[in-house]
Amino acid sequence: MRIAVATSGADLDIGIVTRLGTCAYLLIINSETLGFEVFPRPSELQGRGAGIATVILAVNQDVDVILARYVSPRMAQTLRENGIKIVSGLKGTAREAVGEYLQGSRTAPPEPDRPAIHAARRSLRQFVAMLPVLLGVVLLTGLFKVFVSRQVLTSIFSGRPITDTLWGACFGSLVAGNPVNSYVIGGxxxxxxxxxxxxxxxxxxxxxxxxxxxxxxxxxxxxxxxxTRNAVAFAVALPIAFLTVVLVRWLS
Amino acid sequence: MEGERKGLWRTLVFPLSVIVLYVVLFAMMPSRTISALQASGQILIQIALPLCVAFIIMFALNLFIKPANVSRFLGKGAGVKGVIISGLAGIIATGPIYAWYALLKELRDKGASEFHIANFLCNRAVKPFLLPVMIAYFGWAFTLVLNILLVVGAIVTALVVNMLSTLAPRR
Incomplete structure (x- = not known):
C-alpha cells in the first residue's frame, strides 16, 4: 500500500501541514518496507492550481491513502473519485501519522456513493466559474455592436481571405480564456x-x-x-481556418 | 483561502470593469449605452438554451469521465494509442491551464514525448460540452468541419514540434 503524507519538509520527522493543498512535499511511504519517496509539489502554483497539482501528483503516483490534517471537500471528492482514501484530522509528524494509521487507530471514513450528485455539483461549479467572464464578454460585445462602426472593422478586416485570416489569428493569439467567449465575439x-x-x-x-x-x-x-509549439500552432491555424471556410461553403 | 479569494477577484475583475465602463458611458451617452445593454440582452437570450444543453453535456462528461484518471495514462501509450489518449485528455481537460502545465511538465520529465504534450495542449480547443453553443452560432456544418480539422491540426502541430525537438534535443 502506498501512503501519502502532506508535509512542509522532505523528512518523516517533519510535521503534517494544516491543509493538504498547501503542502510543499508529498511523502509517499510503502507500508510494507516503510521506505519513503519525496515528491515536491510544483512551487510556482498557488491557490486553486496548487490543490489540483497535489491531486494530480497523488493520482500519478498511484497513492492508495492520503493522511492529512485537513482536506477541503472539493479536493477530497476529486481524490475519492480517483480511488484514493483520505484520513484527516491527523497531527504530529509524518512518522507518527503513518504509525497511527498502520496500527489501525485511524481509518478512512466510509465513502458516500452518490456519483450523480457529485457530477452535478462539479458541473455546477464549472458552469458558475465560466459565467462571470462570459457575462463580461456579452456586455462588452453589446458595446462593440453599438459603438464600433463597420467602417472601423472594414479598415482592419478588408474581406481579403488571406489578410483576414492572418488578422483574426493575431487577435485570437493575444487573448485567452474559455472558448465560449470566442464564439460570442465571433458571432x-x-x-x-x-x-x-x-x-x-x-x-x-x-x-x-x-x-x-x-x-x-x-x-x-x-x-x-x-x-516552437506556439509558432507552429499559429502557422497551422491559418490553413485550418482557410480550409474550414472553404469546406463549409462547399458543403452548403 | 487567500488563493481562492485571489482567484475569485481575478474572475470578477473583468466583468466588473465592463460594468464600470457601462456606468461611465451611460453618463456620457445614455441612449447608446442602453442600446448596447439591449444588444447584450439579445445575445444572452441567444445563448441561454445552448448553454443549458452545454450544462447537460458537462454533467454527463463529469459523471462518466475523470480527467485525472485519463492523465494517469497520458504519455504511456505509443503509436496510435498514444495519439488518441493525449488527444482525448486534451479534449476533456477542464480548469485552469496552469494546473495542467504542472502535470504535463512532470510527465515530460518522466519521458513523455513532446508530441503528446503538444497534442494535449492543442486539443484543448475542442470542447464537447460547448458544441451546442458553437452550433447555435455557426451551424452544424461549420462545427463539424472545424472540430475535425482542429483534431487533425493538433496532430500536425504535435508532429512538427516533435520533429523539431528530435533535430535539436533538449538539454
Whole structure:
C-alpha cells in the first residue's frame, strides 16, 4: 500500500501541514518496507492550481491513502473519485501519522456513493466559474455592436481571405480564456460583416496559441518547446481556418 | 483561502470593469449605452438554451469521465494509442491551464514525448460540452468541419514540434 503524507519538509520527522493543498512535499511511504519517496509539489502554483497539482501528483503516483490534517471537500471528492482514501484530522509528524494509521487507530471514513450528485455539483461549479467572464464578454460585445462602426472593422478586416485570416489569428493569439467567449465575439464579428475566415482563425488561436500564457508555458517546458509549439500552432491555424471556410461553403 | 479569494477577484475583475465602463458611458451617452445593454440582452437570450444543453453535456462528461484518471495514462501509450489518449485528455481537460502545465511538465520529465504534450495542449480547443453553443452560432456544418480539422491540426502541430525537438534535443 502506498501512503501519502502532506508535509512542509522532505523528512518523516517533519510535521503534517494544516491543509493538504498547501503542502510543499508529498511523502509517499510503502507500508510494507516503510521506505519513503519525496515528491515536491510544483512551487510556482498557488491557490486553486496548487490543490489540483497535489491531486494530480497523488493520482500519478498511484497513492492508495492520503493522511492529512485537513482536506477541503472539493479536493477530497476529486481524490475519492480517483480511488484514493483520505484520513484527516491527523497531527504530529509524518512518522507518527503513518504509525497511527498502520496500527489501525485511524481509518478512512466510509465513502458516500452518490456519483450523480457529485457530477452535478462539479458541473455546477464549472458552469458558475465560466459565467462571470462570459457575462463580461456579452456586455462588452453589446458595446462593440453599438459603438464600433463597420467602417472601423472594414479598415482592419478588408474581406481579403488571406489578410483576414492572418488578422483574426493575431487577435485570437493575444487573448485567452474559455472558448465560449470566442464564439460570442465571433458571432458579433460575423454580424458586423467581418469574414468567416477571420472569425474562424480567431477562434482557433484563442485556445491553441497563448501569448498571455506564454510565460507559464516557458517556465514549465522551456523556451524551445513553448516558442516552437506556439509558432507552429499559429502557422497551422491559418490553413485550418482557410480550409474550414472553404469546406463549409462547399458543403452548403 | 487567500488563493481562492485571489482567484475569485481575478474572475470578477473583468466583468466588473465592463460594468464600470457601462456606468461611465451611460453618463456620457445614455441612449447608446442602453442600446448596447439591449444588444447584450439579445445575445444572452441567444445563448441561454445552448448553454443549458452545454450544462447537460458537462454533467454527463463529469459523471462518466475523470480527467485525472485519463492523465494517469497520458504519455504511456505509443503509436496510435498514444495519439488518441493525449488527444482525448486534451479534449476533456477542464480548469485552469496552469494546473495542467504542472502535470504535463512532470510527465515530460518522466519521458513523455513532446508530441503528446503538444497534442494535449492543442486539443484543448475542442470542447464537447460547448458544441451546442458553437452550433447555435455557426451551424452544424461549420462545427463539424472545424472540430475535425482542429483534431487533425493538433496532430500536425504535435508532429512538427516533435520533429523539431528530435533535430535539436533538449538539454
Amino acid at each position: 458579433a464579428l460575423l454580424d458586423a460583416a467581418v469574414s468567416l475566415f477571420a472569425v474562424t482563425a480567431m477562434m482557433i488561436t484563442w485556445v491553441t496559441v497563448g501569448f498571455i500564457q506564454l510565460p507559464a508555458e516557458l517556465s514549465a517546458f522551456g523556451a524551445r518547446f513553448a516558442v
